[in-house]
Structure formats: C-alpha cells, structure tokens
Amino acid sequence: MNDNIIEIYNLTKKFKTVTAVDNINLKVKKGEMLGIVGPDGAGKTTAIKLLCGITIPDNSTGRMLQYDFIKEKEKIKNHIGYLSQKFSLYTDLTVDENIEFFAEIHRVADYKTKRNELLQFTRLLDFRKRLAGKLSGGMKQKLALACTLIHTPDIIFLDEPTTGVDPVSRRDFWKILFDLLKKGITIILTTPYLDEAERCSRISMMHNGKFLIIDSFKNIKKQMKGFIFEVVTAQIRKTYKILSDISAIDEVQTFGDRVNILIQKKELIEKVKKALKSEKIKIISVNEISPSLENIFISLIKENLKKEKK
Amino acid sequence: MLVKIKPIFVKEIRQIMRDKLSLGILIFIPVFMLIMFGYALNFDVKHLSIGFYDEDNGKTSRDFINSFIHSEYFDNKYNAESSAELDKLMQEGKIVIGVIIPSVFSKDIIKGKTTSIQVLIDGSNSNTGSTALGYVNAVISNFSKDLLVKEVRKKVNMDMTEIIDYRPRIWYNPELKSVRFLILGLISLILLMSSVISTSLSIVKEKENNTIEQIIVSPIKPYELVIGKIVNYILIAIISTIFIFIAGYFLFGVEIKGNYFLLSLGILIYIGTCLGIGLLISSISETQQSAFMLSSIISLLPAFILSGFVFPIRNMPVAIQLITYIIPTRYFLVILRNIVLKGSGLISFWKDLLTMFFLALLFFGLNIIRLKKNKI
Numbered sequence: 001m002n003d004n005i006i007e008i009y010n011l012t013k014k015f016k017t018v019t020a021v022d023n024i025n026l027k028v029k030k031g032e033m034l035g036i037v038g039p040d041g042a043g044k045t046t047a048i049k050l051l052c053g054i055t056i057p058d059n060s061t062g063r064m065l066q067y068d069f070i071k072e073k074e075k076i077k078n079h080i081g082y083l084s085q086k087f088s089l090y091t092d093l094t095v096d097e098n099i100e101f102f103a104e105i106h107r108v109a110d111y112k113t114k115r116n117e118l119l120q121f122t123r124l125l126d127f128r129k130r131l132a133g134k135l136s137g138g139m140k141q142k143l144a145l146a147c148t149l150i151h152t153p154d155i156i157f158l159d160e161p162t163t164g165v166d167p168v169s170r171r172d173f174w175k176i177l178f179d180l181l182k183k184g185i186t187i188i189l190t191t192p193y194l195d196e197a198e199r200c201s202r203i204s205m206m207h208n209g210k211f212l213i214i215d216s217f218k219n220i221k222k223q224m225k226g227f228i229f230e231v232v233t234a235q236i237r238k239t240y241k242i243l244s245d246i247s248a249i250d251e252v253q254t255f256g257d258r259v260n261i262l263i264q265k266k267e268l269i270e271k272v273k274k275a276l277k278s279e280k281i282k283i284i285s286v287n288e289i290s291p292s293l294e295n296i297f298i299s300l301i302k303e304n305l306k307k308e309k310k
Numbered sequence: 311m312l313v314k315i316k317p318i319f320v321k322e323i324r325q326i327m328r329d330k331l332s333l334g335i336l337i338f339i340p341v342f343m344l345i346m347f348g349y350a351l352n353f354d355v356k357h358l359s360i361g362f363y364d365e366d367n368g369k370t371s372r373d374f375i376n377s378f379i380h381s382e383y384f385d386n387k388y389n390a391e392s393s394a395e396l397d398k399l400m401q402e403g404k405i406v407i408g409v410i411i412p413s414v415f416s417k418d419i420i421k422g423k424t425t426s427i428q429v430l431i432d433g434s435n436s437n438t439g440s441t442a443l444g445y446v447n448a449v450i451s452n453f454s455k456d457l458l459v460k461e462v463r464k465k466v467n468m469d470m471t472e473i474i475d476y477r478p479r480i481w482y483n484p485e486l487k488s489v490r491f492l493i494l495g496l497i498s499l500i501l502l503m504s505s506v507i508s509t510s511l512s513i514v515k516e517k518e519n520n521t522i523e524q525i526i527v528s529p530i531k532p533y534e535l536v537i538g539k540i541v542n543y544i545l546i547a548i549i550s551t552i553f554i555f556i557a558g559y560f561l562f563g564v565e566i567k568g569n570y571f572l573l574s575l576g577i578l579i580y581i582g583t584c585l586g587i588g589l590l591i592s593s594i595s596e597t598q599q600s601a602f603m604l605s606s607i608i609s610l611l612p613a614f615i616l617s618g619f620v621f622p623i624r625n626m627p628v629a630i631q632l633i634t635y636i637i638p639t640r641y642f643l644v645i646l647r648n649i650v651l652k653g654s655g656l657i658s659f660w661k662d663l664l665t666m667f668f669l670a671l672l673f674f675g676l677n678i679i680r681l682k683k684n685k686i
Contacts, residue, residue, distance in 0.1 A: 054526050074529065082527040088520035092325050104317030105528045147524070 005030040008062035020046040022209035035200030043209040044190035081148035081156040091133025106151035118146040138169025158189035194293040234282040318538025340500040361388035361405035368416030494646040495619035509588035514601040567653030576645040583638040586673025613639035641666040
C-alpha cells in the first residue's frame with residue numbers, strides 16, 4: 001500500500017533567466033511535517049506556489065491525495081490550504097467576516113461552529129469584531145491560519161508563517177501547528193529559521209532551485225562525515241584566515257564570536273591548536289560539538305556550489 | 311454559479327459600505343460634477359461687451375448703435391471719445407468689440423452712398439472672437455437691409471418688408487443651450503469613470519494586497535471573482551446614472567424624450583464595454599497607481615477629447631478620426647442624443663448600438679483569453 005499523500009516528480013519552473021525550481025522530486029506521508037529551509041532566493045516560495053497550484057509548473061507529474069497533480073488541480077484545491085508569506089486577508093473586513101468569506105468561497109455549509117472552534121483554537125475569540133488590518137502581526141498570522149483551516153484541508157502549505165512575528169507569538173503559533181499535526185493534518189512549510197526546521201519531522205534543504213537533501217534531522221546529522229569542533233579565540237578573524245589555509249581541515253565556518261571546523265580525524269585538532277599557538281593567538285576554548293543544522297546546511301551549500309562550478 | 315458568486319458579492323458590498331468616502335465619491339461626485347460643469351462650462355456666447363466711438367453723432371448713427379444694444383448678444387455700452395480711448399478699453403479687456411463710426415456716416419447714407427465703418431474684435435479668445443464676428447455681421451447686415459428696404463419702398467411704393475422671409479427653428483434643443491448637450495457628455499464620462507476606474511482599481515487591489523492568491527487556491531475561478539465584483543459596480547453606475555438624470559431634469563430641464571427601454575439597453579451595453587476596458591486594464595497593471603493612470607489615459611481622456619463631446623469629430627484629421635472608431639463613448643453619445651434630445655427610435659442609431667455591442671464583445675473576448683491563462 002502506498003501511503004504517500006504527495007508524490008510529485010520533476011517539478012520545474014523556469015522564469016525568463018532563472019530556473020527557480022529545478023527538477024524536484026517530493027514524497028510526503030500523511031501526517032508529516034516537512035520543513036523546507038534555504039537562503040533567500042533558493043526557490044522556496046516558488047516551490048510552495050507550484051505545489052498549491054498558484055503557479056503553473058513547466059513540467060511535472062505526480063499525485064496529490066487521490067488526484068492527478070496536473071489534471072485534477074481543481075479537485076485538489078478543495079483539500080488544501082495555503083498561507084502566503086505576505087499577509088493576504090482583507091484588512092477592511094473583520095476577523096469574523098474574513099473567516100466567513102473564506103468559508104463561503106470553499107462552500108463550507110455550516111461554518112459557524114467551525115469558526116468558533118478555530119477562533120478558540122487560535123485565541124482570537126475576543127477580537128472577532130476587529131478589522132483584520134488592526135490586528136498585531138502575530139494575530140494576523142493566526143487569523144490567516146484560521147482562514148486556511150476553515151474548510152478542514154488535509155494538507156496545508158505555509159510559506160514562512162512566522163517571519164516578522166514576535167518570539168512569543170511564534171511559540172504560540174508552533175503550538176497550534178503541533179495540535180494540527182496531532183489531528184492528522186499534513187503540513188509543509190518553509191522557514192528561514194533553522195531552529196524551526198529542526199522541529200519538523202523531515203527537513204529539505206533548498207539551494208538554487210534544488211533539494212540538496214530531504215530527510216529527518218537525525219538522518220541528516222548522520223550524513224555529516226567527520227567531527228565538528230568549535231574554536232573560540234581572542235582574534236576570530238585572524239583565526240579564520242589561518243585555519244582556512246590548513247588543507248587538512250575540510251571546512252571552516254565563522255559564527256561571529258566563534259569558528260566551527262570540520263575534520264575527518266579527531267587527532268587533527270592538536271595540529272590546529274599548534275598552528276594557532278605558533279601565530280600567537282590566544283585560544284579561549286576548543287570543544288567538539290554535535291553538528292547543528294546550520295553546520296550541515298552551510299557545508300551542503302558549499303559542496304553544491306563547487307559541483308555547479310564544475 | 312450564483313452560489314459561488316454570492317460570497318464575493320457580499321464581501322465586496324461590505325468593503326464598499328465600509329469605505330464611506332469612496333462610496334460617496336462614486337455616487338455623489340457625479341451629481342456634483344454635473345452641477346459644476348452644467349453651470350460653469352458654458353459654450354454659449356452672450357452679453358459681449360461692446361464699445362463705440364461715434365464721430366458722426368447723428369440720428370442714423372445712433373439708430374445703428376441701438377441696433378447692437380437691442381440684441382441680447384451685446385451689452386455694457388462704452389462710449390469712447392476717441393479711437394485711442396477705444397483701443398485702451400480693448401487693451402484693458404473691458405470690451406471685446408470696438409466700433410468706430412466715421413463723421414460722414416449719416417451724410418453718406420442720406421445721399422445713398424456706400425459708407426464704411428471700422429469694427430475691432432479681440433481675437434485673443436478665438437472662440438468668443440469668431441462668435442462675436444458672426445453676431446456683428448448679422449446685426450450690420452440686418453441694419454443695412456432695413457435701410458435698403460426703406461429706400462426701395464419709398465421709391466417703388468410697394469408693400470414689401472422682406473425679400474425672403476425666413477424663420478429658422480432649431481429643433482431638439484430650441485434654445486441651443488449647451489447644457490443639454492453637456493449633460494449627455496457628462497453621463498457618458500461618469501459611467502465610464504465608475505465602471506473603468508472602480509473595477510480596475512478593485513481588482514488590482516486584490517493583487518496588490520495578495521488576497522488574489524488565496525482566491526486562486528480556492529475553488530473559485532477567476533471569472534467568478536470578476537463577475538462577483540463587477541455586479542456591484544454596475545449597480546453603482548446605474549444608481550449614479552439615475553441621479554444624474556434626476557438632477558439634469560430638475561436643474562437644467564433635460565427631459566428624456568425617447569424610449570426608456572432603448573435608453574437602458576444603450577446604457578447597459580455601454581457599461582459592458584467600459585467594464586471590458588476596466589478588466590483589461592486590471593489584467594495588465596500590478597498596482598492601483600498604474601491602474602488609475604492607465605484608466606485615465608486610455609479611457610477618460612479619449613472619451614473627453616475624441617468622442618465628439620467637446621470637439622466635433624468631422625473637424626479632426628483623418629488619422630485621429632480613425633482612432634475615434636474604437637472609442638465607445640463616441641457611439642454612446644450618438645445614442646444618448648437621439649434618445650434623450652430627439653426622442654427618435656432605433657432606426658436612427660441602431661448602427662451605433664451594434665458597433666458598441668461588438669466593441670463590448672471584443673473587449674470581453676480579450677479578457678476571456680487573459681483569464682483562461684489564469685491572469686486577472
């Protein structure tokens with residue numbers, strides 16, 4: 001039995017000069033939460049728009065739910081929800097009216113109970129008579145989510161739902177997302193925050209229109225061969241320069257006040273310390289750390305860039 | 311279909327009602343414009359100020375001067391003491407016409423000799439100037455004709471006052487009031503404004519605020535969104551048309567002489583054509599600003615200048631005349647004049663009605679092509 005709720009092959013979209021989404025294959029199981037991460041311009045938004053049917057793909061086959069991804073696009077629309085990156089509700093309608101409008105265009109017959117539920121769920125009950133334009137950033141996002149959920153979709157696509165939302169509201173929003181997961185809704189979201197991606201059941205890293213990797217955080221970590229050490233010194237820039245020149249080090253990444261290095265053998269760290277000492281750099285600390293998503297991400301992008309150059 | 315359009319219709323009504331200012335502008339500004347234009351924009355030339363320098367100062371010359379003053383076209387008589395003073399009056403803009411009557415005027419006429427006078431006309435406003443010239447011509451030729459007739463009667467002893475007795479009657483607009491003509495032009499402009507500008511703005515707003523994306527992911531089709539929206543603006547356009555006709559009747563005495571059904575049909579087809587243009591504009595513009603600019607340039611300006619509203623089409627260069635064929639207001643004005651002023655039937659304007667209908671089909675056809683590509 002095939003339990004994939006989404007199965008898309010060769011998803012591609014070319015704009016005039018750039019290929020925004022380049023031959024992506026994607027399989028998602030029911031109840032999964034897939035996080036798409038990537039730098040600005042990686043093609044995340046285009047990918048989401050292609051999946052929702054807002055943008056028409058150049059070339060693609062596949063299924064979403066029980067429907068053909070291309071031929072039965074209109075049928076799919078009844079079962080999916082989309083939350084765009086830009087606030088996309090009517091600012092001159094109230095919270096209630098916005099939900100009512102989206103309920104009606106999705107032909108939800110008895111939306112009133114569902115609306116109350118959603119308002120309760122998103123803690124917007126007290127604001128139902130307020131104009132959407134007068135809500136705070138976090139509340140706007142929650143309202144947008146409520147509108148996305150009014151027709152009880154099976155899959156929801158969220159494009160950077162927490163960008164520009166304060167940390168407290170962000171945490172709130174994620175709580176709501178986990179509640180949705182419990183209800184069996186499949187969530188696909190993009191995010192620029194790697195810590196958010198780590199909470200997803202699977203992560204896909206996107207760069208220049210391609211998925212570099214798509215797997216669970218655990219498995220992605222395993223892909224990282226070698227050891228990561230965190231080096232903290234008094235002169236971080238100079239340290240970065242010296243370490244970049246050592247060929248035994250696979251990779252050097254700076255994070256402002258510290259440098260992370262990737263090496264294949266643990267013993268190499270002694271060589272690193274020696275090199276720094278010979279340049280009279282004061283070492284504050286050197287520790288092995290478990291690879292963060294950030295390490296893996298930067299490493300993968302560098303690899304991809306090298307490949308593309310060739 | 312109706313079920314799908316209803317939520318959009320309701321939403322749109324809510325938004326329009328909430329935006330009281332825009333609603334007010336849509337409904338009441340037309341009437342306000344009518345009053346402004348109706349009273350201020352007046353193409354009639356009357357009460358021209360005239361000045362005389364009468365060197366002769368005889369009975370005949372005074373009769374001559376009185377023949378000017380008795381017509382309703384001239385007043386504000388200035389009597390100059392010298393031709394230089396007359397020049398000065400014209401310089402200062404106190405008179406538009408100056409007449410110099412030489413000292414031999416009366417004598418010449420009594421002798422039965424041809425005499426001459428000098429007429430000066432301020433041509434700085436060519437419109438007023440040429441009309442004034444026409445009036446002056448008429449008054450003078452009337453005066454000399456009367457003199458002639460008097461002389462002939464004295465000599466021949468015949469009862470003949472006129473050689474050809476002509477009595478002109480002006481039909482449809484007996485007083486030649488430009489307001490009757492204007493009001494029709496205004497109706498077409500106002501309908502154009504509320505349909506082209508409002509629809510294009512309202513659709514582009516959805517694009518600008520990104521709400522369009524939410525509608526694309528819903529089962530609503532782009533054309534359903536468009537219909538749900540334009541129904542409102544058609545209603546508003548009809549309401550303001552009714553207001554204009556009422557105001558036109560009470561303020562300017564413009565009656566609808568013809569068939570109401572034909573008038574409504576003409577108005578509906580015209581609104582349809584305008585909506586077609588509005589939709590095309592919204593499909594090519596991304597911001598409300600550019601939609602507004604485009605609407606003004608593509609629809610409003612041509613409707614004002616090239617429709618025959620202000621400038622007669624037959625006086626335009628051929629190339630420009632060709633452009634006027636795709637301007638719906640051109641046809642609508644003919645229809646309106648025929649129905650409202652003349653009260654004539656379909657026979658006199660069916661061609662215009664049909665052409666306008668085809669224009670509407672053309673614009674909507676183009677829109678359907680765009681909408682099929684999912685472009686709103």
